[in-house]
Amino acid sequence: MTDQPEPLRLDFHLLDRQIVDVDGRMVGNVDDVELDVDRGGTPRVVALLVGQAVLGRRIGGLVGRWLEASARRLSPDPDPAPIRIPYDLVMSVGSEIELRVKASALGEPPLETWLRKHFVDRIPGADHAGE
Protein backbone atom coordinates (compact mmCIF):
# COMPACT_ATOMS: atom_id res chain seq x y z
CA MET A 1 0.00 0.00 0.00
CA THR A 2 1.06 3.54 -0.68
CA ASP A 3 1.21 5.95 2.20
CA GLN A 4 -0.67 8.91 0.74
CA PRO A 5 -2.93 11.81 1.76
CA GLU A 6 -6.66 11.14 1.52
CA PRO A 7 -8.26 12.24 -0.68
CA LEU A 8 -5.33 12.22 -3.08
CA ARG A 9 -5.45 15.26 -5.37
CA LEU A 10 -3.64 14.96 -8.70
CA ASP A 11 -2.85 18.62 -9.10
CA PHE A 12 -1.95 19.20 -5.49
CA HIS A 13 -0.18 16.05 -4.33
CA LEU A 14 1.22 14.46 -7.46
CA LEU A 15 1.77 16.73 -10.46
CA ASP A 16 5.11 18.59 -10.51
CA ARG A 17 6.28 17.02 -7.27
CA GLN A 18 9.82 15.67 -6.83
CA ILE A 19 10.23 11.88 -7.05
CA VAL A 20 13.10 10.31 -5.10
CA ASP A 21 14.23 6.69 -5.15
CA VAL A 22 14.69 4.39 -2.18
CA ASP A 23 18.17 5.89 -1.53
CA GLY A 24 16.93 9.47 -1.75
CA ARG A 25 18.36 10.03 -5.23
CA MET A 26 16.30 12.41 -7.37
CA VAL A 27 14.51 10.67 -10.22
CA GLY A 28 12.58 13.58 -11.68
CA ASN A 29 9.41 15.56 -11.23
CA VAL A 30 5.99 14.11 -11.93
CA ASP A 31 5.54 15.55 -15.41
CA ASP A 32 2.24 13.75 -16.01
CA VAL A 33 0.20 10.84 -14.66
CA GLU A 34 -1.42 7.86 -16.33
CA LEU A 35 -4.97 7.20 -15.20
CA ASP A 36 -7.33 4.26 -15.52
CA VAL A 37 -11.02 4.01 -14.72
CA ASP A 38 -12.23 0.92 -12.90
CA ARG A 39 -15.65 -0.75 -13.45
CA GLY A 40 -17.33 1.46 -10.89
CA GLY A 41 -16.15 4.53 -12.82
CA THR A 42 -13.62 5.63 -10.21
CA PRO A 43 -10.41 6.94 -11.73
CA ARG A 44 -7.20 5.46 -10.37
CA VAL A 45 -3.57 6.51 -10.82
CA VAL A 46 -1.73 3.75 -12.69
CA ALA A 47 1.66 5.33 -13.25
CA LEU A 48 3.74 8.47 -12.89
CA LEU A 49 5.39 9.77 -16.07
CA VAL A 50 8.72 11.59 -16.13
CA GLY A 51 10.18 13.17 -19.25
CA GLN A 52 10.73 16.45 -20.98
CA ALA A 53 8.49 15.47 -23.92
CA VAL A 54 5.56 14.72 -21.61
CA LEU A 55 6.15 18.01 -19.82
CA GLY A 56 6.20 19.83 -23.14
CA ARG A 57 2.89 18.28 -24.12
CA ARG A 58 1.37 19.35 -20.81
CA ILE A 59 2.63 22.91 -21.12
CA GLY A 60 1.41 23.14 -24.73
CA GLY A 61 1.73 26.13 -27.02
CA LEU A 62 4.91 27.24 -28.72
CA VAL A 63 7.15 26.74 -25.70
CA GLY A 64 5.69 23.30 -25.01
CA ARG A 65 6.25 22.22 -28.59
CA TRP A 66 9.81 23.50 -28.38
CA LEU A 67 10.43 21.49 -25.19
CA GLU A 68 8.99 18.41 -26.88
CA ALA A 69 11.05 18.91 -30.03
CA SER A 70 14.26 19.48 -28.06
CA ALA A 71 13.59 16.33 -26.05
CA ARG A 72 13.30 14.44 -29.32
CA ARG A 73 16.55 15.94 -30.61
CA LEU A 74 18.38 14.96 -27.43
CA SER A 75 17.22 11.36 -27.53
CA PRO A 76 18.53 8.61 -29.79
CA ASP A 77 14.93 7.41 -30.07
CA PRO A 78 12.81 9.44 -32.56
CA ASP A 79 9.80 9.20 -30.27
CA PRO A 80 11.29 9.11 -26.78
CA ALA A 81 9.13 7.31 -24.26
CA PRO A 82 8.84 8.88 -20.82
CA ILE A 83 10.10 7.07 -17.74
CA ARG A 84 6.99 5.25 -16.58
CA ILE A 85 6.81 4.50 -12.87
CA PRO A 86 3.99 2.09 -11.95
CA TYR A 87 2.10 3.51 -9.00
CA ASP A 88 2.65 0.25 -7.06
CA LEU A 89 6.29 1.27 -6.74
CA VAL A 90 5.38 4.43 -4.84
CA MET A 91 6.04 4.00 -1.14
CA SER A 92 4.74 7.33 0.11
CA VAL A 93 3.41 10.67 -1.09
CA GLY A 94 4.57 13.54 1.11
CA SER A 95 6.60 16.64 0.41
CA GLU A 96 8.46 14.23 -1.88
CA ILE A 97 7.25 11.11 -3.61
CA GLU A 98 9.35 8.22 -2.36
CA LEU A 99 9.75 5.03 -4.37
CA ARG A 100 10.38 1.48 -3.19
CA VAL A 101 13.03 0.86 -5.84
CA LYS A 102 16.41 2.23 -6.94
CA ALA A 103 16.50 4.84 -9.70
CA SER A 104 18.70 2.53 -11.79
CA ALA A 105 15.79 0.09 -12.10
CA LEU A 106 13.71 2.72 -13.92
CA GLY A 107 16.04 3.67 -16.75
CA GLU A 108 17.75 7.01 -17.07
CA PRO A 109 16.75 10.13 -19.05
CA PRO A 110 18.74 10.18 -22.32
CA LEU A 111 20.11 13.68 -21.74
CA GLU A 112 21.73 12.66 -18.43
CA THR A 113 23.29 9.57 -20.03
CA TRP A 114 24.55 11.52 -23.02
CA LEU A 115 26.04 14.36 -20.98
CA ARG A 116 27.72 11.94 -18.58
CA LYS A 117 29.23 9.83 -21.35
CA HIS A 118 30.35 12.59 -23.70
CA PHE A 119 31.13 15.44 -21.34
CA VAL A 120 31.19 15.06 -17.57
CA ASP A 121 33.02 11.72 -17.42
CA ARG A 122 35.84 13.12 -19.53
CA ILE A 123 36.67 15.71 -16.87
CA PRO A 124 38.99 14.44 -14.13
CA GLY A 125 37.31 13.93 -10.78
CA ALA A 126 33.80 13.32 -12.11
CA ASP A 127 33.24 10.40 -9.77
CA HIS A 128 34.33 12.15 -6.59
CA ALA A 129 31.89 13.88 -4.33
CA GLY A 130 33.47 17.03 -2.91
CA GLU A 131 36.22 16.69 -0.35
Next chain:
Amino acid sequence: MKKLFAVTLGILTAIGGFVDIGDIVANSQTGARFGMRLAWVVVLGVGGICVYAEMCGRVAAVAHRGVFDLVRERLGPRIALVNLLGSYAVTMLTLTAEIGGVALAVELATSVNYLLWVPIAAFVIWVVLWRVKFSTLERVFGLAGLALVIFVIAVFRLHPQWSVLGHEATSFGPSDGEEWATYGFFAVALFAAAMTPYEVFFFSSGGVEERWTRKDLTLSRANVFVGFPLGGLLSLAIMACASLVYLPVGAEVDTLGQAALPTAIAAGKLGLALVILGFFAATFGAALETGLSAGYTVAQYFGWQWGKYVPPRRAARFHTVIIVSILIGVAVLLTTVDPIQVTEYSLVFSAVVLPLTYLPILVVANDREYLGDQANSKVTNVLGLAYLVVILVVAVAAVPLMIVTGVGG
Protein backbone atom coordinates in the same frame (compact mmCIF):
# COMPACT_ATOMS: atom_id res chain seq x y z
CA MET B 1 29.94 23.30 23.41
CA LYS B 2 30.04 21.68 19.99
CA LYS B 3 26.69 23.19 19.19
CA LEU B 4 27.79 26.64 20.33
CA PHE B 5 30.79 26.31 18.04
CA ALA B 6 28.60 25.32 15.11
CA VAL B 7 26.24 28.24 15.72
CA THR B 8 29.11 30.73 16.03
CA LEU B 9 30.77 29.41 12.91
CA GLY B 10 27.44 29.58 11.05
CA ILE B 11 26.88 33.17 12.13
CA LEU B 12 30.40 34.26 11.18
CA THR B 13 29.97 32.60 7.79
CA ALA B 14 26.64 34.33 7.28
CA ILE B 15 28.15 37.74 8.12
CA GLY B 16 31.10 37.32 5.78
CA GLY B 17 28.96 35.78 3.06
CA PHE B 18 26.28 38.46 3.16
CA VAL B 19 28.07 41.10 1.12
CA ASP B 20 28.57 40.63 -2.63
CA ILE B 21 29.46 42.84 -5.59
CA GLY B 22 25.90 44.23 -5.67
CA ASP B 23 26.09 45.36 -2.04
CA ILE B 24 29.57 46.83 -2.52
CA VAL B 25 28.59 48.84 -5.60
CA ALA B 26 25.14 49.95 -4.46
CA ASN B 27 26.27 50.98 -0.98
CA SER B 28 29.39 52.83 -2.17
CA GLN B 29 27.55 54.71 -4.87
CA THR B 30 24.67 55.62 -2.59
CA GLY B 31 26.99 56.76 0.19
CA ALA B 32 28.92 58.98 -2.19
CA ARG B 33 25.78 60.68 -3.50
CA PHE B 34 23.32 60.66 -0.63
CA GLY B 35 25.39 60.13 2.50
CA MET B 36 23.39 58.00 4.92
CA ARG B 37 20.03 59.29 3.63
CA LEU B 38 19.19 55.86 2.17
CA ALA B 39 20.50 53.81 5.10
CA TRP B 40 16.91 52.97 6.01
CA VAL B 41 16.55 51.00 2.75
CA VAL B 42 19.41 48.71 3.80
CA VAL B 43 17.70 48.13 7.14
CA LEU B 44 14.40 47.46 5.34
CA GLY B 45 16.04 45.09 2.86
CA VAL B 46 17.91 43.15 5.54
CA GLY B 47 14.61 42.76 7.41
CA GLY B 48 13.06 41.37 4.24
CA ILE B 49 15.77 38.83 3.56
CA CYS B 50 15.61 37.74 7.22
CA VAL B 51 11.85 37.15 7.09
CA TYR B 52 12.00 35.18 3.85
CA ALA B 53 15.27 33.30 4.42
CA GLU B 54 13.90 32.07 7.72
CA MET B 55 10.88 30.66 5.85
CA CYS B 56 13.21 29.00 3.34
CA GLY B 57 15.28 27.53 6.15
CA ARG B 58 12.15 25.98 7.64
CA VAL B 59 11.03 24.55 4.30
CA ALA B 60 14.53 23.10 3.74
CA ALA B 61 14.78 21.63 7.24
CA VAL B 62 11.27 20.20 7.51
CA ALA B 63 10.30 19.32 3.94
CA HIS B 64 13.82 19.02 2.44
CA ARG B 65 12.93 21.08 -0.60
CA GLY B 66 14.64 23.91 -2.44
CA VAL B 67 12.80 27.06 -3.48
CA PHE B 68 12.54 26.38 -7.17
CA ASP B 69 11.08 22.95 -6.58
CA LEU B 70 8.20 24.70 -4.90
CA VAL B 71 7.83 27.39 -7.53
CA ARG B 72 6.85 24.82 -10.13
CA GLU B 73 4.62 22.93 -7.76
CA ARG B 74 2.74 26.00 -6.66
CA LEU B 75 2.60 28.01 -9.90
CA GLY B 76 2.28 25.12 -12.35
CA PRO B 77 4.77 24.25 -15.10
CA ARG B 78 3.78 27.09 -17.44
CA ILE B 79 4.13 30.13 -15.19
CA ALA B 80 7.06 28.47 -13.45
CA LEU B 81 8.83 28.22 -16.80
CA VAL B 82 8.45 31.98 -17.31
CA ASN B 83 9.69 32.38 -13.75
CA LEU B 84 12.64 30.09 -14.49
CA LEU B 85 13.64 32.10 -17.55
CA GLY B 86 13.51 35.35 -15.55
CA SER B 87 15.27 34.01 -12.49
CA TYR B 88 17.94 32.24 -14.50
CA ALA B 89 18.65 35.34 -16.59
CA VAL B 90 19.01 37.48 -13.47
CA THR B 91 21.15 34.91 -11.67
CA MET B 92 23.29 34.69 -14.81
CA LEU B 93 23.70 38.47 -14.84
CA THR B 94 24.65 38.42 -11.16
CA LEU B 95 27.14 35.58 -11.75
CA THR B 96 28.71 37.64 -14.54
CA ALA B 97 29.00 40.62 -12.22
CA GLU B 98 30.59 38.50 -9.47
CA ILE B 99 33.19 36.96 -11.81
CA GLY B 100 33.99 40.50 -12.99
CA GLY B 101 34.25 41.52 -9.32
CA VAL B 102 36.77 38.77 -8.59
CA ALA B 103 38.86 39.86 -11.58
CA LEU B 104 38.69 43.51 -10.49
CA ALA B 105 39.74 42.61 -6.96
CA VAL B 106 42.76 40.73 -8.31
CA GLU B 107 43.51 43.72 -10.55
CA LEU B 108 43.59 45.93 -7.45
CA ALA B 109 46.19 43.63 -5.91
CA THR B 110 48.32 43.05 -9.01
CA SER B 111 47.76 46.06 -11.31
CA VAL B 112 47.34 43.55 -14.15
CA ASN B 113 44.25 44.36 -16.26
CA TYR B 114 41.14 42.57 -15.03
CA LEU B 115 40.30 41.18 -18.46
CA LEU B 116 43.32 38.89 -18.20
CA TRP B 117 42.06 37.65 -14.85
CA VAL B 118 38.51 36.91 -16.02
CA PRO B 119 39.23 33.50 -17.62
CA ILE B 120 41.55 32.51 -14.77
CA ALA B 121 39.05 33.54 -12.11
CA ALA B 122 36.26 31.68 -13.91
CA PHE B 123 38.37 28.54 -14.19
CA VAL B 124 39.26 28.57 -10.49
CA ILE B 125 35.61 29.18 -9.59
CA TRP B 126 34.63 26.18 -11.67
CA VAL B 127 37.35 23.95 -10.15
CA VAL B 128 36.11 24.83 -6.67
CA LEU B 129 32.52 24.05 -7.67
CA TRP B 130 33.62 20.79 -9.24
CA ARG B 131 35.89 19.51 -6.45
CA VAL B 132 35.35 21.18 -3.10
CA LYS B 133 32.84 20.01 -0.54
CA PHE B 134 29.81 22.25 -0.06
CA SER B 135 30.38 23.05 3.61
CA THR B 136 34.06 23.84 2.99
CA LEU B 137 33.46 26.26 0.15
CA GLU B 138 30.70 28.02 2.05
CA ARG B 139 32.82 28.33 5.18
CA VAL B 140 36.18 29.38 3.73
CA PHE B 141 34.83 32.27 1.70
CA GLY B 142 32.33 33.33 4.34
CA LEU B 143 35.08 33.58 6.95
CA ALA B 144 37.51 35.31 4.58
CA GLY B 145 34.72 37.79 3.77
CA LEU B 146 34.95 38.93 7.39
CA ALA B 147 37.99 40.96 6.26
CA LEU B 148 35.37 43.51 5.19
CA VAL B 149 35.06 44.41 8.88
CA ILE B 150 37.85 46.84 7.92
CA PHE B 151 35.05 49.12 6.67
CA VAL B 152 33.63 49.31 10.19
CA ILE B 153 37.08 50.10 11.58
CA ALA B 154 37.59 52.65 8.81
CA VAL B 155 34.40 54.50 9.73
CA PHE B 156 35.78 55.06 13.24
CA ARG B 157 39.25 55.98 12.04
CA LEU B 158 37.83 58.59 9.66
CA HIS B 159 36.59 60.41 12.79
CA PRO B 160 33.15 61.23 11.49
CA GLN B 161 30.86 63.79 13.02
CA TRP B 162 28.37 61.23 14.27
CA SER B 163 25.65 63.84 14.56
CA VAL B 164 25.92 64.55 10.82
CA LEU B 165 25.70 60.85 9.92
CA GLY B 166 22.79 60.49 12.31
CA HIS B 167 21.04 63.51 10.88
CA GLU B 168 21.42 62.15 7.35
CA ALA B 169 20.20 58.73 8.37
CA THR B 170 17.06 60.17 9.92
CA SER B 171 16.16 62.62 7.17
CA PHE B 172 13.92 61.32 4.42
CA GLY B 173 14.38 62.43 0.83
CA PRO B 174 17.27 63.41 -1.44
CA SER B 175 19.96 65.92 -0.57
CA ASP B 176 20.04 69.35 -2.26
CA GLY B 177 20.79 69.13 -5.94
CA GLU B 178 19.64 65.52 -6.28
CA GLU B 179 16.36 64.44 -7.87
CA TRP B 180 13.68 62.30 -6.26
CA ALA B 181 13.93 59.89 -9.20
CA THR B 182 17.64 59.32 -8.54
CA TYR B 183 16.88 58.84 -4.87
CA GLY B 184 14.23 56.28 -5.83
CA PHE B 185 16.56 54.52 -8.24
CA PHE B 186 19.26 54.04 -5.61
CA ALA B 187 16.63 52.92 -3.10
CA VAL B 188 15.57 50.20 -5.55
CA ALA B 189 19.20 49.15 -6.14
CA LEU B 190 19.92 48.93 -2.41
CA PHE B 191 16.78 46.95 -1.72
CA ALA B 192 17.54 44.54 -4.58
CA ALA B 193 21.14 44.17 -3.36
CA ALA B 194 19.91 43.06 0.05
CA MET B 195 17.23 40.72 -1.32
CA THR B 196 18.90 39.38 -4.51
CA PRO B 197 16.91 36.27 -5.53
CA TYR B 198 19.92 33.94 -5.68
CA GLU B 199 20.35 34.36 -1.94
CA VAL B 200 17.20 32.40 -1.16
CA PHE B 201 17.84 29.84 -3.91
CA PHE B 202 21.24 29.28 -2.37
CA PHE B 203 20.15 29.39 1.25
CA SER B 204 17.32 26.89 0.78
CA SER B 205 19.21 24.53 -1.51
CA GLY B 206 22.23 24.78 0.79
CA GLY B 207 20.04 23.63 3.67
CA VAL B 208 19.04 20.61 1.62
CA GLU B 209 22.69 19.99 0.62
CA GLU B 210 23.73 20.00 4.26
CA ARG B 211 20.85 17.65 5.13
CA TRP B 212 19.20 19.98 7.60
CA THR B 213 16.55 18.46 9.83
CA ARG B 214 14.28 20.01 12.44
CA LYS B 215 17.26 19.90 14.83
CA ASP B 216 19.05 22.43 12.61
CA LEU B 217 16.27 25.02 12.83
CA THR B 218 18.08 26.83 15.67
CA LEU B 219 21.23 27.00 13.58
CA SER B 220 19.30 28.25 10.57
CA ARG B 221 17.54 30.93 12.62
CA ALA B 222 20.77 32.06 14.27
CA ASN B 223 22.39 32.43 10.85
CA VAL B 224 19.46 34.46 9.62
CA PHE B 225 18.59 36.64 12.58
CA VAL B 226 22.12 37.32 13.86
CA GLY B 227 24.35 36.76 10.83
CA PHE B 228 22.36 38.65 8.20
CA PRO B 229 21.82 41.84 10.25
CA LEU B 230 25.52 41.94 11.13
CA GLY B 231 26.26 41.41 7.41
CA GLY B 232 23.92 44.34 6.75
CA LEU B 233 26.01 46.36 9.17
CA LEU B 234 29.01 45.79 6.89
CA SER B 235 26.92 47.16 4.01
CA LEU B 236 26.11 50.25 6.06
CA ALA B 237 29.79 50.68 6.94
CA ILE B 238 30.65 50.62 3.22
CA MET B 239 28.00 53.29 2.68
CA ALA B 240 29.29 55.40 5.57
CA CYS B 241 32.90 55.19 4.34
CA ALA B 242 31.90 56.35 0.86
CA SER B 243 29.83 59.17 2.31
CA LEU B 244 32.66 60.41 4.54
CA VAL B 245 35.23 60.45 1.76
CA TYR B 246 33.26 61.30 -1.38
CA LEU B 247 30.16 63.27 -0.39
CA PRO B 248 32.06 66.39 0.77
CA VAL B 249 33.97 66.61 -2.53
CA GLY B 250 31.00 65.66 -4.69
CA ALA B 251 32.74 62.67 -6.28
CA GLU B 252 30.94 59.57 -7.56
CA VAL B 253 32.01 55.94 -7.27
CA ASP B 254 32.47 54.20 -10.61
CA THR B 255 35.17 51.63 -9.89
CA LEU B 256 35.94 48.99 -7.30
CA GLY B 257 39.14 50.86 -6.47
CA GLN B 258 37.14 53.93 -5.50
CA ALA B 259 34.97 51.77 -3.25
CA ALA B 260 38.15 50.50 -1.56
CA LEU B 261 39.92 53.84 -1.23
CA PRO B 262 38.28 55.01 2.04
CA THR B 263 39.81 52.08 3.92
CA ALA B 264 43.26 52.92 2.55
CA ILE B 265 42.83 56.52 3.68
CA ALA B 266 41.74 55.37 7.12
CA ALA B 267 44.04 52.42 7.73
CA GLY B 268 46.86 52.61 5.20
CA LYS B 269 48.42 49.60 3.55
CA LEU B 270 46.96 47.14 6.00
CA GLY B 271 43.50 48.57 5.36
CA LEU B 272 44.02 48.26 1.63
CA ALA B 273 45.28 44.68 1.94
CA LEU B 274 42.29 43.69 4.05
CA VAL B 275 39.76 45.37 1.80
CA ILE B 276 41.19 43.66 -1.28
CA LEU B 277 41.08 40.32 0.49
CA GLY B 278 37.53 41.08 1.60
CA PHE B 279 36.39 42.09 -1.90
CA PHE B 280 38.02 38.98 -3.33
CA ALA B 281 36.41 36.65 -0.80
CA ALA B 282 33.01 38.33 -1.05
CA THR B 283 32.85 38.23 -4.85
CA PHE B 284 34.44 34.79 -5.15
CA GLY B 285 32.06 33.37 -2.57
CA ALA B 286 29.09 34.99 -4.30
CA ALA B 287 30.30 33.69 -7.67
CA LEU B 288 30.19 30.18 -6.21
CA GLU B 289 26.72 30.82 -4.81
CA THR B 290 25.33 32.27 -8.04
CA GLY B 291 26.96 29.53 -10.13
CA LEU B 292 25.35 26.90 -7.95
CA SER B 293 22.06 28.81 -7.93
CA ALA B 294 21.98 28.83 -11.73
CA GLY B 295 22.25 25.04 -11.58
CA TYR B 296 19.75 24.74 -8.72
CA THR B 297 16.99 26.70 -10.48
CA VAL B 298 17.16 24.77 -13.76
CA ALA B 299 17.62 21.35 -12.12
CA GLN B 300 14.85 21.91 -9.60
CA TYR B 301 12.41 23.04 -12.26
CA PHE B 302 12.98 19.87 -14.27
CA GLY B 303 13.41 17.58 -11.26
CA TRP B 304 16.98 16.61 -12.21
CA GLN B 305 19.38 15.30 -9.61
CA TRP B 306 21.26 18.33 -8.27
CA GLY B 307 23.67 19.10 -5.50
CA LYS B 308 27.27 18.86 -4.46
CA TYR B 309 26.60 15.96 -2.12
CA VAL B 310 26.67 13.55 -5.08
CA PRO B 311 29.65 13.10 -7.44
CA PRO B 312 29.38 15.23 -10.61
CA ARG B 313 28.75 12.19 -12.80
CA ARG B 314 25.59 11.49 -10.82
CA ALA B 315 24.36 15.02 -11.55
CA ALA B 316 25.66 15.46 -15.09
CA ARG B 317 22.92 17.86 -16.21
CA PHE B 318 23.29 20.02 -13.10
CA HIS B 319 27.06 20.36 -13.54
CA THR B 320 26.65 21.04 -17.26
CA VAL B 321 24.32 23.95 -16.49
CA ILE B 322 26.92 25.37 -14.08
CA ILE B 323 29.75 25.07 -16.60
CA VAL B 324 27.70 26.61 -19.41
CA SER B 325 26.60 29.46 -17.11
CA ILE B 326 30.18 30.28 -16.14
CA LEU B 327 31.23 30.22 -19.81
CA ILE B 328 28.41 32.61 -20.75
CA GLY B 329 29.52 34.92 -17.93
CA VAL B 330 33.10 34.89 -19.20
CA ALA B 331 31.97 35.55 -22.77
CA VAL B 332 29.90 38.56 -21.65
CA LEU B 333 32.81 39.99 -19.65
CA LEU B 334 35.27 39.51 -22.50
CA THR B 335 33.18 41.88 -24.63
CA THR B 336 34.90 44.44 -22.30
CA VAL B 337 31.59 45.57 -20.85
CA ASP B 338 32.20 47.31 -17.51
CA PRO B 339 31.56 44.84 -14.64
CA ILE B 340 30.32 47.68 -12.43
CA GLN B 341 27.65 48.48 -15.04
CA VAL B 342 26.75 44.80 -15.26
CA THR B 343 26.28 44.94 -11.49
CA GLU B 344 23.96 47.95 -11.77
CA TYR B 345 21.82 46.20 -14.38
CA SER B 346 21.80 42.97 -12.37
CA LEU B 347 20.36 44.90 -9.42
CA VAL B 348 17.63 46.54 -11.50
CA PHE B 349 16.52 43.26 -13.04
CA SER B 350 16.78 41.47 -9.70
CA ALA B 351 14.29 44.03 -8.44
CA VAL B 352 11.95 43.22 -11.35
CA VAL B 353 11.88 39.47 -10.65
CA LEU B 354 11.67 39.73 -6.85
CA PRO B 355 7.93 38.93 -6.66
CA LEU B 356 8.41 35.78 -8.76
CA THR B 357 10.82 34.47 -6.15
CA TYR B 358 9.20 35.59 -2.94
CA LEU B 359 5.49 34.99 -3.52
CA PRO B 360 5.80 31.18 -3.83
CA ILE B 361 7.93 31.06 -0.67
CA LEU B 362 5.21 32.81 1.30
CA VAL B 363 2.57 30.44 -0.08
CA VAL B 364 4.52 27.29 0.71
CA ALA B 365 5.62 28.43 4.15
CA ASN B 366 1.91 28.51 4.99
CA ASP B 367 1.29 24.96 3.83
CA ARG B 368 0.55 22.73 6.81
CA GLU B 369 0.83 19.57 4.75
CA TYR B 370 4.48 20.46 4.14
CA LEU B 371 5.44 22.08 7.37
CA GLY B 372 2.95 20.80 9.95
CA ASP B 373 3.51 22.67 13.18
CA GLN B 374 6.32 24.67 11.56
CA ALA B 375 3.99 26.54 9.18
CA ASN B 376 4.04 30.35 9.34
CA SER B 377 2.74 32.04 12.45
CA LYS B 378 0.41 35.04 12.16
CA VAL B 379 3.22 37.47 12.92
CA THR B 380 5.41 35.96 10.20
CA ASN B 381 2.54 36.20 7.74
CA VAL B 382 1.85 39.84 8.50
CA LEU B 383 5.55 40.62 8.03
CA GLY B 384 5.73 38.44 4.90
CA LEU B 385 2.70 40.15 3.35
CA ALA B 386 3.95 43.63 4.24
CA TYR B 387 7.25 42.83 2.55
CA LEU B 388 5.47 41.41 -0.46
CA VAL B 389 3.77 44.79 -0.92
CA VAL B 390 7.15 46.55 -0.73
CA ILE B 391 8.60 44.00 -3.17
CA LEU B 392 5.78 44.64 -5.65
CA VAL B 393 6.29 48.41 -5.47
CA VAL B 394 10.04 48.01 -5.99
CA ALA B 395 9.51 45.60 -8.91
CA VAL B 396 7.10 47.94 -10.68
CA ALA B 397 9.24 51.03 -10.07
CA ALA B 398 12.59 49.52 -11.08
CA VAL B 399 12.56 49.82 -14.87
CA PRO B 400 10.80 53.21 -15.10
CA LEU B 401 13.30 54.66 -12.61
CA MET B 402 16.18 53.13 -14.53
CA ILE B 403 14.95 54.79 -17.74
CA VAL B 404 14.15 58.16 -16.19
CA THR B 405 17.51 58.42 -14.42
CA GLY B 406 19.62 56.71 -17.11
CA VAL B 407 20.73 54.00 -14.62
CA GLY B 408 21.26 56.44 -11.80
CA GLY B 409 22.71 59.17 -14.01
